[in-house]
Amino acid sequence: MGTLQLQNISLSYGERDLLINISSTIDTNTKAALAGINGSGKSTLLKIITGSIEPDTGTIHSTKGMLVSYLPQSGIVLKARSLYEELESAFDSFVNLIKRKNHIESLLSESQEHSKQTDNLLEELNSLEEHLLYSNYYQREAKILQIAKGLGFNPEDTHRQCKEFSGGWQMRIALGKILLEQPDLLLLDEPTNYLDVEARVWLNHYLNQYHGGYLLVSHDRYFLDETTNEVLELFHGDLKRYPGTYSAYEKKKELELEQLKKAYEQQKIEIDHIESFIERFRYKASKAKQVQSRIKQLEKIVPIQLPFETKSLRFTFPAPPHSGNDIFRLENLNKSYGDHQVIVDLNLHVQKGDRIAISGKNGMGKTTLLNILAERDSQFTGSKNRGAGISMGYFAQDTDASLNDNLTIFEEVEATSPSARVHQLRSLLGSFLFHGDDINKSVSILSGGEKSRVSLLKILLQPVNVLILDEPTNHLDLASKDMLLRALEDYRGTLLFVSHDIDFIKHLATKILYLSEEGAELFEGDYEYFSWKLNQKQLLEEEEKKQEITPEVHPKRQLDRQERNRLKNRLRTLQKDETRILEEIDVKEGILSDLHHQLSLPENYSNGLKAAKLNKEIENAEISIEGLSLQWDEMTTEIEEIQLDIEL
Template identity: 45%
Template structure:
């Protein structure tokens, strides 16, 4: 379908591809992997015909149709959502218009026009058959299916496109692309602006997609679910690994070990030959052997080891142990004008909880997070904080609130307690800010760098309750993996929102579904949540409560604080002001070794603290036990229902 031969591409002195050959076959499912800047987007753009290679060829089959979705930047105006996405059916629209023209002509034509009437009828039959063959009578159903799957309600479909934000604009573009059904579908991070329901739908849609798919994604679960081949972009070439992303990780590691071993052996041979040449170069009796080794070295194709990808590394600091209950919400209500987002919500957060908030965009997840963090007050109801609770909140736009005029170091110093100042350079190094990077202005950082800086700031003050609203935004796969490991080892309580399915699966021990003004609590991880939902939809189990049961034991307000009036929320804990960091000559921060380091090292390995939540495997074992018990109860219910029916039958039988 697609054949690349001898491809070269460079930007200035930076060579992305050199003499590359590669192919895409029919119905291929390919994920592109590699560090940022390796050339993944450039490859997609060359396949789409938006960029030209410097040398080489990209040949495609004559019937190839191409659809390309960039990361962002697409804006639609002037139409409703429905009218915009229907433009994907250009040929069908043209056929429908021709049908109407022929119908109008036939309405006024006569039978004595020299055979024109018969020709029109024949053409009308051809157009109608073509329209039917291309699925013209299924347009409305296909549009409804795709728009619903991507999160557009029926009223949304009739709204003007310019009313939607950038993320929703990309959903409109994705809908048009999927409806057009090109036989080569190119997508650059298509899940960036999708919530979990929309991602799940897209996975299913791509599973049955009739064409070939080449995509870039930083969502590991999505890659595992959608691709059957990973093409690694790096070292100026493309390397194929057959299988999904998880298989690629294993195979890549094994391949790198083999490459390092081959490099080691080659290095030994080269050093041995070089030593021989230098030792016997001027001895006539060894001249032939010396020349032989010189020729050998000239022919050696030196094995190149790719540089190790730099990864962030950190551990969340330990914090004081809180009471059993960290937070309670009682009767919480929050509305924006006529839009009621939360209505009489009762929640309890207990020590060790790992809670994932799920629901479509706009359902109220971020609103609930801000109320839980004490940043926003509810319109009604109360938020009650437990004993010794120290909260750290990472907002969805956390990176946007950084001060762009400060340097990276100054931004850290502004939030640092005095005892942590000597550790700032150490922490920043763990987040890939090394050398003079710490003196960059925050305003010039990329989205991923700003997110890393915002995460780094969270290590300055120990907390026992982390509230994280989409912390994985703008992070690559390696950085997500490190963040995930750090959160898995975190000894405190965690509440988070993430649209990364793999991230949610690994961390959640409880799921709260937000929507329709309610917060529904499901025990177990995301897989368990999906299981419960499917059971409910099939009518196989009684529905879970619409909101978490009110706790039997309630927290009391702190003795020193007055009871809040109805509708007020308890204030978030405020940390003491930080002293200004010491500076060396020239205004730059003093080196770390000028002051004794504190005992806490956020980058040092740490054993899981006592009382920490169980690991993933333990949670899965508990979930399996729960599912088996549920199946047993369902069987018992079925037997008892049958017994009741038998008794009723006997009672209804005369005699």
Template identity: 40%
Template sequence: MITLRDIKLRFGARPIFGGMTSTITARDRIGLVGSNGQGKSTLIRVLMGEQELDGGAVEKASYVTLGHLPQDGLAVKGRSLRDEAMTAFENVLDIQRKVDAASARLQELDPANNEYAETLEVIGALEHHLQDAEAHKLPSRVERVLLGLGFEMADLDRDCGEFSGGWQMRIAMAKLLLREPSLLLLDEPTNHLDLDSLTWIEQYLKSYEGALMIVSHDRAFLDSLTTRTWALSQGRLENYNGNYSFFEKESVLRRDALKRSAENQQKQIAETERFIERFRAKNTKAAQVQSRIKALEKIERIEIEDEEATVAFSLPPAPHCGQVVLELQGVEKRYGDLEIYRNLDLKLERGDRIAIVGRNGAGKSTLARILAGVEPIQAGVREVGYQVQVAYFAQHQAEELDPTSDALSIAEAAAPQGQGRRARTLLGAFLFTGDDVFKKVKVLSGGEKNRLALAKMLLQPFNCLILDEPTNHLDMRSKEVLQQALREFDGTLIIVSHDRSFLDPLAEKTLEISRDGARMFAGNISYYLEKIAAEREAEQAAAAQNKYAAGAKSSSQGQPSNSPTSEPSNLSPKERRQLVAERNRQLAPLKKKCDKLEADIATMEAEYGELETAMMDPAFFKQGAETKEKMDRYESLKRNIERAYADWESAQEQIAGLEG
């Protein structure tokens, strides 16, 4: 479908592509990866025909169409959301306009006129094209995609200019998906999506008929969708027949094999050079020497790229604080007439590690700001615990940086006295290396400013850390470094993010924010998504059962029934037995699960009670390592009991639905 043939490109003295060759076929799912600055966005511009090459060519079939979603910079206004999305079908709309114009002309013509018959034929041909394009289905397709991306029915008639930047990107994505180009090029498509929309678009793209090329730092998204990986590094393109996780493992194996080949080649070269030096002066060996010299000149030396340095850093120990870190009581928050929270209660305890999730616009960032104390509330109380020190990273914190200062000065000023070296280490972890640390803020890119703001915040002492979308401008390596530091952090952690692979190892609880309020789940993001999926399945099953019961009731109206059960009276004995058997088949594992959970809860609560009793004795806290071990066990039991109760309640709800 598309062939990259020996493409070459330089920016000044710097080589970007050094003769890359590869192909893209009709159903490829390609993840385009590489460190920042390796040319991912440039390669997309090359494919789109927006970047001239110094050599080589991009060859594609005439029928191939390309669609590109950039990271930002798109905005539309002047049309309703529905009408803007419909512009994705401009060719079909153009046919409809021609039909409308021809129909209007028909009204003016005399039926006896030859032009009348000709116009009728034109309308018939055009309507045939509309039928082929299934024009009658386009409005429902538009609604499906817009609702899947998080818009609501009430939004469809709003002017596009009323939507913020993140929603503008969703409008662009909707139009792109509706156009269905042969190759869909997505540059960081997950940055502006919440978990619901992310789940929807994953499922949508899995069944996409064309080819995909995705640039993303969300490894869970890449692993779910891609089956090939193009890795860009120092002007070269390496092809891997697998997703990102496959690439990670395979790239290590390839590098090891290349090292061995390079070592063997060096041995052969050294032997050849020794032979040449030894026999250069002997006339009897002149021909052999010349032959070896020519062979040596023809050898293509194996070059090993310098491994990217992995900069590790750790957060300082969290200063001691009270058991309750932050508490909200009866909080109300409004923006004008828009109510965000009413009577919100929330208690965060020392050591909590909470992920905040929910649809965009539900109030996740607002809650983070309220917890951080930077957002006023209309009613209720926000209480900060004993000796709690809160550090807060906002999505737009980079805007507060002094544009005249350089990165190193800002980091060193934020670091505690005598920790200048740690400031430089942290900058390195966030890709500020060499002379980059002396760059003025005013010349930094948006991503660089964001990383600098994050580094500055992490240098300050705290025992409660609140992060709002901290990974949006971090590459894979920086995210891993940050994730590892946060895993070792012994304070309280609250994160707003949609990045599942980043959150899963960090979160032990998940707080869902919705219009109905806030719900806490005793598990990480994977656990939360499983619970939500189970809830939706139960809702669908209940809806199907209600629909079935309503249909059965309607069909049996007016007919007497002596049956004491809720089953429809017009079922045959065999059908009734089958219905009961199917219900019992579904109930059995749920009841078994409840029995096991009840036994587990009883066992854990007994141990939990014993530890609580032991902790009443002052001698308990003088046992050194044994005290710490028992305290860790106490906290672990507490979390496991909460999780078991949540699982038990969910199973009971499903049982009630089936027995209802």
């Protein structure tokens, strides 16, 4: 079992003691949440553990050979290679093992006689083989496809270049690679920020059967409850352990605070009491002894420190300037990336005062649509009209890209509103929890939550009548999230937003635009209505599917243009994939027949070790071919169905 030991870790930034004498032990059985409000030092602590930040004092020891993998909160830069190649690079460390294995094998085949040295080599070979067998190395192809699928990638995505994916999807690629590395300890910094519900559920199950330990940062209570059994909390520089679920920790924490406040009040009464006694009898000779003893008593009391109240941001959006009733009118809007069509014939009329939540699985084009509406993307066809007197505020999903790393917080907000007075900006920054010298911090060193706060603040500087928000709650701690929700509830302008936070949609949305493989559908009602309608629709579809089993009774349904386009796109992709898979099967079958041939040679089948090795390789090749054939089977069935549908 691997163990990682933190001893007396401290780190200060200027006046601020971020981490104070932290000691803790984390091992391969640890399943813990790392908690704390925005800016409490969670990401910093993870970076210290992985060695990318040097603490002022303290040491970290880990068991020799213990593999620790870390996924940062943001800012991943992937190499210029395909998704598959990137994921496969998780197995890079095996290249040396394979080289060593081949080398030993050739040494063994050359050596004529039995010796101590050949014994040692055989032993090493055995342990290498064992390691390779248990590490998924031979099944890496199937493993890569399984993890890519779990994280929401389509089979055809695996050959796309990493740089073609959006920031959030690149983070998923990085997460996939780390999972494939199968480290002894996983350190994941807010992975839930870029995962939709399906992918979260998948990661949840994956972690539940994970063999190693992990430390997770997340603001998703449900996810943490399901995956962890203790909480390590950073609070005012201290790291404290709370056994049990995250919800239990929250309750315990509340209770602790209450008790601390009570003890503080109690102590205050006691101190006042003693002080007044001393004051009263200070000059009375007859009481000198008692006074002395009270003074000593007072000196012995260790004053209870109340934590600063947990601060939360506080703000309201400025009143929206006047606009006409029509905000946006989209007609037959189409958008593709290469031959991948994301938005198909979208028609949408946004009216003044609408609060539209854009919902749907990842990859359905939510961010793409917001970018088009916010005029950050003009590469589309169809028409998009914007009403009169519209002014827009836009919160990008990728806050890193929307802030300038070379500026300080103050310069960043000043650049957005050059006419604002310094004291006005200072007071606004204060309500966003940037006090005193904080405002001179460089944007580049801010925590995830702090960056989100700066981006929100920039929107507040100009009164707008349309707010376009792409996942604004990512990175925010629970208290900050609540404040944003309250401010948005009071906002009187038009709101278009994407959020995975069900609470947000429930409280804010008056309409829901649902994007799916079948195109876009506007539900003119709130979240309750939307879920009810969606449920009804699914029931209806299931019913239709059942009836479709007897096709001659039910004539073929007429496909609309949108559906036909989608099917044609899908068909093209499937046909490309089919060719690729058939080629791969060909190659693998060549390898398999070569292996069979080798096994039929007397010098191989009569050598126990070689025969066992060849048999293992044959087994792996067969597994791999079987996997590919299964995929091919599924593909051909889908191809036939689509061809039938569009009657090619």
